[in-house]
Every structure is written in structure tokens, then in C-alpha cells.
Amino acid sequence: MQIDRTYVDLITSIKKQIIQSRYNAARLANSEQLMLYFKTGLMISEKIKAQKWGAKVLDQISADLQKELPGLKGFSPGNLKKIRLFAEAYTPYLTIGSAATNQLQQPASEGFSISSSLTNQFENNAFCETFTSVSFTHHFTIITKIKTLEARIFYIQSTASNLWSVTVLEHHIANNLFGKEGKLPNNFGGTLAENLKTSAIKMFKDEYLLDFIAGDELDDERHIEQQVVLNIRNFILQMGKGFCFIGNQYRLEVDDDEFFIDLLFFNRYLQCLVAFELKKGKFKPADAGQLNFYLNVLDEKVKLQHENSSIGIVLCKEKNNTVVEFAIKSFDKAMGVATYKTSKQTPVHMKGILPNTDRLGELLE
Secondary structure, three states, X not given: OOOOHHHHHHHHHHHHHHHHHHHHHHHHHHHHHHHHHHHHHHHHHHHHHHHOOOOOHHHHHHHHHHHHOOOOOOOOHHHHHHHHHHHHHHOOOXXXXXXXXXXXXXXXXXXXXXXXXXXXXXXXXXXXXXXXXOOHHHHHHHHHHOOOHHHHHHHHHHHHHHOOOHHHHHHHHXXXXXXXXXXXXXXXXXXXOXXXXXXXXXXXXXXXXXXXXXXXXXXXXXXXXXXXXXXHHHHHHHHOOOEXXXXXXXXXXXXXXXXXXXXXXXXXXXXXXXXEEEOOOEOOHHHHHHHHHHHHHHHHHHOOOOOOOOEEEEEEOEOOHHHHHHHHOOOOOEEEEEEEEXXXXXXXXXXXXOOOHHHHHHHHO
């Protein structure tokens, strides 16, 4: 058989259908699980309150369910407690009802709907689709760590749109991303088009989690860069929506001089190049000057005509926001200064025993 363009297009189309089908199946399965947990938790909660049963009743319910459905998973006493808390957390705001029968007269299906208390804040279908795209583990993390509805909704929407893992979600909650949203020191107000300012402020964080770098391995900026590149998928998930990696040590040429940008991305939503400069220590005003130079060259020599002006982010270990404000306010290129945090560190009791990375490399030669 001759492999021609028609055949290749067929394989591509089938592949897309398979991927879309798997995504739909996973999404529907998650939605069904959440609805099952919500209804089950609501039933248990109402019965416990009405009958004044004690907490140990969950042990009995779990045991009896196992007798009726041998091998049943997800309904241990501990999980039943989580299911009950999940239902109680969202009962004031969500209900489960039947969707309208479609044109083929198929049976109506059940789905989440928002209560009247939220109808002025969200579009029903859009919010419910977001809600059901987030796993139960994510939901339980949110309801146990976050108390206000506004903050819970923020983390639900952010998890869904950015595809956060539970670890990333926990990091952002621990660092109060909800309270820090829009807090990135920047000069976007005077450098970006009006239609981009709000989106750009929401797009970039004040702090990034580089949990793939040990906290005691930050002496070399090139090492930090290499670790980011090696873990580029995790880094992009940290960054948010629409980032495409172009390269590291991206070469710029001005006359006969060469300059290199640590990390260069393109953001599809902002339609612009985004340059990241990595700094191992505290932000210095000179860092802003260096970044402004790179952005000038990018806009003059690399940016395409239909694209928006480039944005730059200095990513450093520490910063003083007042110093940042004075350093960047007079530049006409859009830039901000964020910090990074590592979570993996050599245990204190092991420091001094294990060789550092350079010494380890020598020993292995």
C-alpha cells in the first residue's frame, strides 16, 4: 500500500477523534463521580442530622455497602466523611437536576446547576462545566483549606484552566495566590495596550514554584535554567494558559555582539513573546535595564508584525517591591519581577555528609 497524503490525513483525523473521545470519557466519568458523591454525601448528612446518629455510623454504612457490593471502592469510612463534607460545603450553592430532553427524545440526564444565590455571578453552564472538570481530590483540598466561597471559586477556576496538579494547587493555597492575584510588581499600566493590561496582570504570578530544584542548589543561574528546561512541562503548567516554549539561551545579535535570553516563550492569549531572566539572588535595578534591552531587540528583530509588544519577567530569589517599582517605572517596555520558591531541600541532618553536585561529578568521573 502506498502511503500518500490522504492516508496520513486519515490517521491524523482518527487520532484526534480517539484523543477527544478519551477526554470526553474522562470528563464525563469525573462528572458522574462528583454527582454520585454529592448525592451520597447529602443523603448521609440529612439522615445523620434527622436521626441524630453519631459519627461511628459511617463505619456501619461503609461495612454494609461492602456486603451489598463486594469489592466496592471509594466508600471507606474515611472517604464517606470526605464525601459528606463535600456535599455540605456546596449544598447551599449547587443542586442536581435533569437536563432538558434533546431532539432525539433520549432520557434526560442529571447535571449540576447553580442555586439562585449565584446566578448573578456566573453563567450556569460555564461554571458547572468548570466545577465538574476538577477532581474530587482537588475539591476536597479546596474545601478543607479554604473557607470563603469567593476564594474557593477562584481556586476551582484556576485549577480547571491551568490544569494544576494537587501539589501545585496546595502550593498556591499555602502561598495565598488568591490574595496575591494582581500583586506582581509591574509597569503594564503604562506600557501595554488597554485590552491587554488586565489579562497580563492575571497571567503572571508574583511567585513561581520550582519544586524540581533543591533549595541548596541555587548558586548557579545556569543550573537553575537547565533544571527548568529539563522540567519544562512542569514549568509551563506553573505559568498558566497558552505558553509555548521557544528556547533557552535564545541568541540575539546586535551588529557583531551576541546576547542570550535565559528563557523565551510565546503566549497565544496575549499574542506576544515573553522573556524570562533568571537571577539566583535578590533583584537589582540593573536586572531591569538588562531585560529592557532584550525586549527592545526582540520587538525590533524577532517580533512579527501582527504580534503585540514583548513582555519580560525577572525571576529572582528575593525582591523588594519598592526597589522594583523605582527600577521599572520609567521603562517603556512591559516587565514585571517575580520570585521563585523551591520545595525540595537536602535534609538538615544530611548536610555536610553528602558531597555537593560539583564534588559528586568529580567522584563519578
